[in-house]
Amino acid sequence: MSxxxxxxxNDAIARGLVAAGCAVAASYPGTPASEILxxxxxxxxxxxxxxxxxxxxxxxVALEIAYTAAIxxxxxxxxxxxxxxxxxxxxxxxxAYLGVTGGFLVVxxxxxxxxxxxxxxxxxxxxxxxxxxxLDPASPAQAMAxxxxxxxxSEAFGVPVMLRxxxxxxxxxQDVEAGPFRPPVREARxxxxxxxxxxxxxxxxxxxxxxxxxxxxxxxxxxxAPIRVNPEVSPAMAVVASGVAFAHARELFCELGISDRxxxxxxxxxxxxxxxxxxxxLETYAEILVLEESAPVIEMQVADRRRVRGxxxxxxxxxxxxxxxxxxxxxxxxAGLPVPAGxxxxxxxxxxxxxxxxxxxxxxxxxxRKAAPAGIYPSDIGCYTLGINLGAVxxxxxxxxxxxxxxxxxxxxxxxxxQVDIVATIGDSTFYHAGxxxxxxxxxxxxxxxxxxxxxxxxxxxxxxxTPGTGIGAGGExxxxxxxxxxVRACGVRFCRAANPDRLPEFxxxxxxxxxxxxxxxxxxxxxRQPCAMVxxxxxxxxxxxxxxxxxxxxxxHCVDRFECPALVFDEAANRVRIDGMICTGCGVCVHVCxxxxxxxxxxxxERS
Amino acid sequence: xxxxxxxxxxxxQQIVLSGVGGQGVLFLSRLLAEAAIAGGFPVLTSETHGMxxxxxxxxxxxxxxxxxxxxxxxxxxxxxxxxKEENVVLHREFLADGGALVVNAAVPTDAGPRVRxxxxxxxxxxxxxxxxxxxxxxLLGFALARVGGGGTAGGFFCAAGEIRExxxxxxxxxxxxxxxxxxALDLGIAHGT
Numbered sequence: 001m002s003x004x005x006x007x008x009x010n011d012a013i014a015r016g017l018v019a020a021g022c023a024v025a026a027s028y029p030g031t032p033a034s035e036i037l038x039x040x041x042x043x044x045x046x047x048x049x050x051x052x053x054x055x056x057x058x059x060x061v062a063l064e065i066a067y068t069a070a071i072x073x074x075x076x077x078x079x080x081x082x083x084x085x086x087x088x089x090x091x092x093x094x095x096a097y098l099g100v101t102g103g104f105l106v107v108x109x110x111x112x113x114x115x116x117x118x119x120x121x122x123x124x125x126x127x128x129x130x131x132x133x134x135l136d137p138a139s140p141a142q143a144m145a146x147x148x149x150x151x152x153x154s155e156a157f158g159v160p161v162m163l164r165x166x167x168x169x170x171x172x173x174q175d176v177e178a179g180p181f182r183p184p185v186r187e188a189r190x191x192x193x194x195x196x197x198x199x200x201x202x203x204x205x206x207x208x209x210x211x212x213x214x215x216x217x218x219x220x221x222x223x224x225a226p227i228r229v230n231p232e233v234s235p236a237m238a239v240v241a242s243g244v245a246f247a248h249a250r251e252l253f254c255e256l257g258i259s260d261r262x263x264x265x266x267x268x269x270x271x272x273x274x275x276x277x278x279x280x281x282l283e284t285y286a287e288i289l290v291l292e293e294s295a296p297v298i299e300m301q302v303a304d305r306r307r308v309r310g311x312x313x314x315x316x317x318x319x320x321x322x323x324x325x326x327x328x329x330x331x332x333x334x335a336g337l338p339v340p341a342g343x344x345x346x347x348x349x350x351x352x353x354x355x356x357x358x359x360x361x362x363x364x365x366x367x368x369r370k371a372a373p374a375g376i377y378p379s380d381i382g383c384y385t386l387g388i389n390l391g392a393v394x395x396x397x398x399x400x401x402x403x404x405x406x407x408x409x410x411x412x413x414x415x416x417x418x419q420v421d422i423v424a425t426i427g428d429s430t431f432y433h434a435g436x437x438x439x440x441x442x443x444x445x446x447x448x449x450x451x452x453x454x455x456x457x458x459x460x461x462x463x464x465x466x467t468p469g470t471g472i473g474a475g476g477e478x479x480x481x482x483x484x485x486x487x488v489r490a491c492g493v494r495f496c497r498a499a500n501p502d503r504l505p506e507f508x509x510x511x512x513x514x515x516x517x518x519x520x521x522x523x524x525x526x527x528x529r530q531p532c533a534m535v536x537x538x539x540x541x542x543x544x545x546x547x548x549x550x551x552x553x554x555x556x557x558h559c560v561d562r563f564e565c566p567a568l569v570f571d572e573a574a575n576r577v578r579i580d581g582m583i584c585t586g587c588g589v590c591v592h593v594c595x596x597x598x599x600x601x602x603x604x605x606x607e608r609s
Numbered sequence: 610x611x612x613x614x615x616x617x618x619x620x621x622q623q624i625v626l627s628g629v630g631g632q633g634v635l636f637l638s639r640l641l642a643e644a645a646i647a648g649g650f651p652v653l654t655s656e657t658h659g660m661x662x663x664x665x666x667x668x669x670x671x672x673x674x675x676x677x678x679x680x681x682x683x684x685x686x687x688x689x690x691x692x693k694e695e696n697v698v699l700h701r702e703f704l705a706d707g708g709a710l711v712v713n714a715a716v717p718t719d720a721g722p723r724v725r726x727x728x729x730x731x732x733x734x735x736x737x738x739x740x741x742x743x744x745x746x747x748l749l750g751f752a753l754a755r756v757g758g759g760g761t762a763g764g765f766f767c768a769a770g771e772i773r774e775x776x777x778x779x780x781x782x783x784x785x786x787x788x789x790x791x792x793a794l795d796l797g798i799a800h801g802t
Contacts, residue, residue, distance in 0.1 A: 006642050171656045173638075345683055354663060
């Protein structure tokens with residue numbers, strides 16, 4: 001029996017953080033970074049460390065909380081997905097100037113592809129803009145090690161450090177040898193220094209000078225210097241790679257048999273790239289191929305355009321994930337070998353994601369189209385983005401934008417003398433994250449729209465993390481809970497009503513009432529409150545088989561096209577719908593959807609719906 | 610990094626698991642990965658998370674032996690396990706010549722020449738056994754029986770016994786959950802034997 005254990009990349013990062021004495025950790029969930037904080041909580045309990053671990057209301061708040069612990073001398077970390085770093089960029093850029101006293105790690109997980117994100121942006125570019133060093137792990141095991149290295153680097157130079165894994169590191173799993181824990185033993189001690197911690201512009205200029213000096217010194221720090229994989233050979237060509245692109249390249253060097261002809265380097269710290277390494281590359285190699293995701297961060301620092309090839313020169317595709325099949329072609333071409341013509345793996349295709357069977361969002365979307373058939377439907381980030389399948393999502397921009405876009409549509413149409421019904425949707429977690437300031441703005445400006453807050457009591461898309469409304473903390477502890485209705489009313493909204501969307505006819509009537517208010521009186525908020533079906537399923541309460549299709553089904557497809565429940569299956573041969581008993585939750589909402597009344601609920605399900 | 614460049618270890622196996630959200634693809638890949646670690650092999654997997662898990666296509670890659678990359682390239686998989694037949698067309702490109710496709714299908718699927726195909730109606734089996742959520746283990750059991758285990762040519766890196774041990778480490782020996790999992794695995798084995 002091996003003493004190595006299987007760890008997901010996010011689990012390994014969490015282990016590395018806790019093992020290195022991280023005392024404060026905060027996060028807002030987002031794929032592919034979500035599991036980091038829940039794993040931190042699990043490792044904390046395992047080693048008995050005293051820590052503050054929290055799901056913050058958004059990434060900006062999370063970063064500020066962790067950063068502040070680090071200026072009080074503790075080791076602290078914040079984790080998020082790359083678009084979350086956009087939200088947190090304001091404090092990050094300022095924190096780089098002020099620096100830290102305890103180690104501070106910003107874990108920002110990128111998603112080249114993208115697999116589950118709005119953009120393919122490269123957090124390393126933001127690290128470069130902020131002037132903070134960034135570490136780029138190639139595997140779960142390396143990510144765990146670099147969490148500790150990152151704290152050491154942060155404390156050696158008094159700067160925030162970014163750890164930038166990608167999806168293929170976060171959601172890879174690997175056998176890892178877990179080392180010992182180093183529990184946090186320091187006491188918080190904030191040393192007042194207003195010229196630094198509350199620096200005015202004149203001091204900021206000096207802090208900027210100091211930061212530039214730190215970055216120059218970090219570009220010579222031995223512990224994060226690039227690693228030469230095959231030092232025994234002296235070829236004229238080199239491949240420089242980082243992150244998982246390095247892992248693919250290393251495996252392919254072996255398979256293609258090019259290790260004796262081309263030097264292979266792994267860059268651990270893409271910014272600042274080690275100055276001596278840049279000199280060495282340009283002194284030694286006639287041709288250099290750079291493989292990195294997703295922006296040319298290393299490539300742009302090796303400033304010899306005649307010898308360096310990569311994303312900037314077009315030698316490497318400028319967008320998209322660097323799949324191993326693509327790297328195989330690039331390396332083969334670079335090495336002068338025949339370029340393989342094998343297929344790329346299927347991107348997309350197959351069954352599209354849908355809202356789960358029994359999901360109350362489906363009821364809300366169906367009701368919205370019933371109540372405002374000619375409306376504009378701004379929406380937001382979460383499971384309910386899948387309302388696009390139901391024709392009830394017209395826009396998705398970024399966290400919280402449903403509210404400001406609803407207002408924006410009203411102002412734009414009003415200028416043209418038009419009034420349109422606008423029904424925006426936003427999840428409860430997203431509302432708390434970024435929906436409150438635009439709601440205040442809309443009330444003040446007199447915007448006319450209905451905002452439906454889809455309150456399923458959880459952050460469902462990312463794995464059911466608690467929201468500020470649930471009264472549960474990251475470790476399952478009891479916390480204070482925010483009263484959503486009170487919050488909405490405090491924003492100045494005069495029409496605020498909560499209802500269960502699975503009671504479909506009543507919910508449609510409520511939406512119509514809200515639309516009347518919006519046309520005359522400004523913003524109306526309807527809270528669609530029903531627990532996430534996955535949470536309900538996990539708690540027990542599934543009653544399969546309670547829904548039946550009668551012989552009256554005409555095969556009109558209305559339920560499969562407009563309601564799109566995976567448990568409603570169209571049987572092409574019989575030209576009618578049947579219920580998939582393996583997944584039907586028996587919620588009974590579809591009973592109200594069938595235009596000819598051919599869907600019937602039996603006993604219990606009927607009483608609930 | 611586990612592999613030395615130019616010096617690959619002997620045991621190397623690449624497996625792709627395909628299905629849709631909710632079928633337990635992730636569970637299967639972690640179970641196999643844990644069995645690999647127990648057998649003393651280095652292992653790398655790559656998983657699907659996020660929106661795709663909401664009923665969409667889910668694929669896991671599993672590489673046992675000395676590898677660096679977590680992804681299986683097309684044309685390289687020794688085994689392809691498909692829990693949803695409609696995914697065969699999406700993922701058959703992963704199979705190497707001479708590789709085996711094990712698919713949850715009522716009738717054998719055509720996956721082109723040079724591929725060994727083993728089909729079983731795991732949905733029907735699981736439903737008849739009153740365990741609709743154990744389709745994944747039924748298919749795994751069937752696959753172990755059909756292609757062989759314990760490092761035999763063309764078979765799995767591990768034997769059914771090692772999967773049973775990995776299951777009991779995961780679900781706790783003696784519990785009802787473990788008993789249900791083991792009987793689903795055995796149901797698949799019985800149909801593949």
